[in-house]
Amino acid sequence: MTFQARQQTRAVAPGREETIYTLEAPDGRARASVWPAGGFNCSEWQVVREEGKLDLLYAAPDFFTSGRPTRSGIPVLFPFPNRIRGGRFSWDGKEYVLPGNDPSGHNAIHGFACRRPWRVAEMGADEHSAWVTGEFQGSVDARDAAGLWPADYLLRLTCRLTPDGLRLEALVRNPDRVPLPFGLGYHPYLHIWRGAEATVTAPAGAFWELQDSLPTGKRLPLDAARNLNEPRPFESLQLDDVLTDLPATTVPCGLCLRGTVRQGTAAVQVLADPAFRELVVFTPPHREAVCLEPYTCVTEAVNLQQRGVDAGWRVLDPMDTWAGVVELRLVSG
Numbered sequence: 263m264t265f266q267a268r269q270q271t272r273a274v275a276p277g278r279e280e281t282i283y284t285l286e287a288p289d290g291r292a293r294a295s296v297w298p299a300g301g302f303n304c305s306e307w308q309v310v311r312e313e314g315k316l317d318l319l320y321a322a323p324d325f326f327t328s329g330r331p332t333r334s335g336i337p338v339l340f341p342f343p344n345r346i347r348g349g350r351f352s353w354d355g356k357e358y359v360l361p362g363n364d365p366s367g368h369n370a371i372h373g374f375a376c377r378r379p380w381r382v383a384e385m386g387a388d389e390h391s392a393w394v395t396g397e398f399q400g401s402v403d404a405r406d407a408a409g410l411w412p413a414d415y416l417l418r419l420t421c422r423l424t425p426d427g428l429r430l431e432a433l434v435r436n437p438d439r440v441p442l443p444f445g446l447g448y449h450p451y452l453h454i455w456r457g458a459e460a461t462v463t464a465p466a467g468a469f470w471e472l473q474d475s476l477p478t479g480k481r482l483p484l485d486a487a488r489n490l491n492e493p494r495p496f497e498s499l500q501l502d503d504v505l506t507d508l509p510a511t512t513v514p515c516g517l518c519l520r521g522t523v524r525q526g527t528a529a530v531q532v533l534a535d536p537a538f539r540e541l542v543v544f545t546p547p548h549r550e551a552v553c554l555e556p557y558t559c560v561t562e563a564v565n566l567q568q569r570g571v572d573a574g575w576r577v578l579d580p581m582d583t584w585a586g587v588v589e590l591r592l593v594s595g
Contacts, residue, residue: 263288265392265423267385274326283385285392285423294423297335300326301376302396304421305335307428309592311528318530318592320451320551333546336430336450337376340398340417343447344504344542344561345369347476351564353412353443360410369476372449374404375417383418391429393422399437413442427591434585436578443577445559447542448588451551452523452530454496461493462552464521464543467507476562479571481506490543493524496552504560505541512536517589521554532556533589539574556588 266286271279283296295306305321321334331337349360349370360370380396380403387393399416400407413436420431436442454460469488470477484491488503512518517533520541532541538556545552559574560566567575578584 264389265387267387267392267394269382269385278327280326283382283394285387285394285421287392287423287425288389292423292425294421294428296394296396296421297326298382298396299379301331301378302338302380302398302419302421303331303335303376304428304430307423307590309426313527316528316592317453317455318590320453331376332372332449334451336448337372338398338417338419339372339445339447339449339555339557340375340434341400341411341415341442341444341446342370342373342564343445343449343555343557343559345371345476347562347565352568353564354440356412358410358412364475366474374398374400374407374411376449378404391422391424393420395420401437413438413440415442415444417446426593427589430588432586432588433583434578435583436580439580441577441579443564443575445557445563445575446586447538447555447557447559449542449544449553449555450532450590451546451553452532452590453551454523454549455525456550458525460496460523460525460552462490462496462499462521462523462543462554463493464490464505464541464554465509465519466490466505466541468505470504470506470540470560472503472561475502477504477560477566477573479566479569488543490521493522496523496545499543499545499552501543501545503543504557505543506539506560508539508541510536515589517587520556523552523554527594529593531591531593533591535586535588537586538588558586 364371385394542555563573563575566573
């Protein structure tokens, strides 16, 4: 028996339907759903175990209608994750001004890909996994943002369901004739079940000092509030911070462990390539999720890097590519 990948139309509101791609395990014990028109957001990941069906991602009840695609599922943050101060930066002698769309209304946040429709390039399944691949290109899919970024860009992302995991396999390509600056991040909302005694672990050695949600450029030793090297009860956490100095040691799958959310006999691990060198830990006010967000760079990286701060900002030469993997894995608690 093989996995299955299928396209279906789902009614999400009276008089409104959306195309959803559903990935399923052959025995029905795992399922994921991806919404291409909503930023290629994987809004559902379910696994059936002895204790019942586990909903591992949080999605707001009004996810399809709220117009807030970064508050559910796994938003894709590209070509920059998190904020750029005042939406302003300079590159190669040119000034760029992005819309102020963070909660304050002053800063640009989370790039262009999470708020616009993607094109589906392929879907498929075999005996090991099911997958759907989407593409997002600036000059094609973000024409309304033309001139807001220094180069054209192409992100090709495969969402792959395995029996106990969900992999995000990214390929960034520079199709332009000038260098492409970028950062990539994911914002998974890991579901906290009502009544569960959840703990959170995230190994790190330091954190970035923030002022008004933006890094000053200083990295500080972990304090008691941000130290998640040992399991911490979720109920005691109230965080929106960027952890750094993450372990570079890989586990047998070749990825690095970036964090774990444990509830009862189940635990979800966040694993990533070493290139995902920062981790944002965010506890939403509704307390139904915790976000362990792997980033290739810190918030405000485009400006910090030009101040001489090692912020993880990446630059691709014309026609070059970059690849990176993030995986969410369900393990026994």
